Amino acid sequence: MSDGQKRWWRRNPDFSRFWFGETVSLFGTQVTNLALPLTAVIILQASPEELGVLRSLAFLPFLFLALPFGVLADRRAKRPLMIISNLLRAGLVGLVPLLAALDSLTMVGLAVIVAAIGVCTVLFEVCWLSYVPVIVGKDDLVAANGRVSASASAAEFAGPGLGGLLVQVLTAPFALAVNAGSYLASVLSLWTIKAREEIRPSGERHLGREIKEGIMFIVGQPYLRILAVAGASFNFCYMFVEALFVVYAVRELQFDPGLIGLVVALSAIGGVLGAAYAARIVSRHHFGKVYATAVVVGYTGPLLIPLATGPTVLAVIGVTTGFFLMRAGLALSNVAGTSLRQAVTPPELMGRMTAGMRTLMWGIGTTGAIVGGVVGGQLGLRTGLWIAAIGFLVAALPILLSRIPRLREIPSMDAVRTV
Template identity: 65%
Template sequence: MSAPAKPRPGLLANRDFTRFWFGETVSLFGVRITALALPLTAVLALDANPGHLGVLWFLTYLPYLFAMPFGVLVDRLAKRPLMIAANLLRGVLIGLVPVLAALDMLSMGVLYAITLGIAFGTVLFEVCWQSYVPVLVSKEDLVAANGRVTASWSAAESAGPGLGGLLVQALTAPFALVANAFSYLVSVWTLWRIKVPEPRPAPSGRRVGWEMRDGFAFVVRQPLLRAIVMSGAVYNFFYVFLEALFVIYAVEVLGFSAGLIGLVLSIGAIGGILGASLAARFVRRFPFGRVYIVADLIGVCGPLLIPLVTGPTVLAVIGVTTGFLVMRAGSAVANTASISLRQAVTPPDMLGRMNAGMRTLMWSPQTLGALAGGYLGTVVGIRAGLFVAGVGCLLSALPLLLSRIPALRELPSVPVVRETRESVPT
């Protein structure tokens, strides 16, 4: 009789992934502190107006339009040194803000430049980490690993704004950014301690432009990735409607105070923590495609609950909170499944360009979505605009429902990956 097979060690035994996860968790909290402290620095220290803040947010998203060159870089070079460089850049730039403020040398122009530099570092890091996780863990652990990072993101979404508010109140807005600079240094230290060898990509000998074309072609022609891109682009376009209109709706229609708005958003983010924590368990117990689709349908139904209630009542608080809770919980599971599926169907030499192409195609609509949402809210009313956002988010599930994703029982195997790669002409 053969000896029983030893149980496969899971993520708990993977020290390198644990180091990466810890550093990423700390830096994600720093990012959420900056998301509050940087605009407050502009308002409180530089007397910024809404136009200035609009430019800050525009510069935050602008680098996503140029993510593909980063994808080529990630596929050509080792990823860990690039991640270290990206976080060093972000840490130094964030640390400059309190220094310049103390020297009375901070201006809106300088803050614009710092914001743009930080945004480019963020895009590079995000393209890297989603390409680096498959180096650290096996395919069997991809869902669990991505779920942990998603849970950290949700936790930062929940607690980060409150922590940022306390730091701004205690230290003033510019000096609260010191916490974020420190968080990036923690991430650099944890990345430096990772021991797993990373195979260095072989030189392709091809021009950057051709490699960028290959990356976009792979995303568009691979049927599973194409469905994810179409769904994500539609969702992001309409979700920005919600972001553009919700605060005004909460204050003017529902009568929420600023503190209550923060509480509602924080409770809603808890749904993301729960969803991401349970994603791997769901995938082990149920077919992968069914988990992905059901979670996505739950998530896209959440925005429709928000404009259903009106007036400053307890029912309004419960309704809006439930909407965000449902949206975050479903989206966390769906996002974890989406990232894992993208990593599974992409060959290692294409991961950087795939992630960059997905970022560009899915995030670019947000710029137009913010403008369209604000215009629609002005023309048809805030509540009607939120209903349009909810219906649009619901429609984003159609590309997934019409794809082969619902039929997947598990993540595709390596032979499917190779077959898909060979089907893309170069």
């Protein structure tokens, strides 16, 4: 860490508080990602189809609620909305072990809880991405986003192991109480932030008109337009791979569940490193070239996954390297891309921009799992993974052919208006 970064860290206690709370809640979320489906399987004897419905309910609110929540985030102070979101998530997650203890937990009840948690997650996600520029200056956006991204990657690396231990000791439903506590830790951290938000009056308000304004801003802003297309394409291919990889690993590579977990954990280290060094790399090198290099690394890594054959050791090395490169490139490009989005967006549009980008990226991205399942079933698992790998290369083209690789540094809003 450079001296400048250390000075930034010392002079911004508000971000330190936010980052601490978010890190704790991210680890808690990883516990829930393991404990909740185990609760459904062990306690409620859920079928694979029911587990699929539970997973979809967690993401479905992004499609329908991100845009109106973006309007809300632009109309209101974001910190109170984030506090309310995490208070509700703490209560909803804590409801699962309570119902289990009372022998009142049902599949329908669990589905309702998951959907409600998903709604709160959408509101929090829209708000925090819009809130970081409130407590962090433009020059420190990359460092701030890098810290949050590194926490997310670290949680993905260590969270499943922690979740497995807690499930083993506490049983699945009661392990969820840990995540309820993590959301409360985030609430306390947010409560102590002292930065004031400036809420700008926007005259007469109309939900549909405000949503349209946010979407048109994304479509009309050259950098955001490219990031939306590339991000949606990447998510589509990523979900495509996710739909096929576990089945491919078990049936064709003969990986056991523990080995699959090891591959996932080791590849997550790539995300930790990419996010942790993002600020240092961007500060020392040409922004556009760094971003383009991260895209090339992240989008070509998946080519190694269908290439993996032969003895198990070689297959493990090939698959792990492919996912490691994808996660490292993705983490660095996400940090840089998120910072670019925040830098070129006026504060009064930040919530709607974030919501619009989330809707476009997740809306298209979630269909990748469905398409991947169909293609893998019809053409074979390895063929399906090759199609996805080629899709990643196509997804990189909008970035590589755009103006973004020519950016020496992150532009300001004033500079972007002349583009």
